[in-house]
Amino acid sequence: MWLWLSISGFSRPIERRRCETFSSRLAELEAADTQVLGVSMDNPFANRVFADQNGVTFPLLSDSGGKVIREYGIYKEYDQFRTKIPAAHRAT
Numbered sequence: 611m612w613l614w615l616s617i618s619g620f621s622r623p624i625e626r627r628r629c630e631t632f633s634s635r636l637a638e639l640e641a642a643d644t645q646v647l648g649v650s651m652d653n654p655f656a657n658r659v660f661a662d663q664n665g666v667t668f669p670l671l672s673d674s675g676g677k678v679i680r681e682y683g684i685y686k687e688y689d690q691f692r693t694k695i696p697a698a699h700r701a702t
Contacts, residue, residue, distance in 0.1 A: 625650075626660075626664055629648065629660075629664060629666050630664070632646050632648075632668065633664075633665065633666055633667060633668070636667065636668060645668075646668040646669075647668065647669050647670075647671055648666070648668060648669065648670040648671065649670075649671045649672075649673050649678065649679070650670065650671075650672065650673065651672075651673055651674055651676055651679070652672060652674065653672055653674045654672045654674075656672075657670035657671070657672055658670075
């Protein structure tokens, strides 16, 4: 089984906390035959820097064009200062 962690952007504090939570429970999830994958609209370089700085050991995948989150129907945009900010709709 896969656990897909959809992330708006790893630089946000809430996303760092989510990754910390999954990292701390990674052995438990893997024992239940579950692979954790992080997916964000950040580029691969940003994902690598984030993983290195925060000790994330599960794969962080880049969907910088938003194709995957559109296919899953979770793409949305925020209006901020007259600028459209692309993001993934988050459900908890």
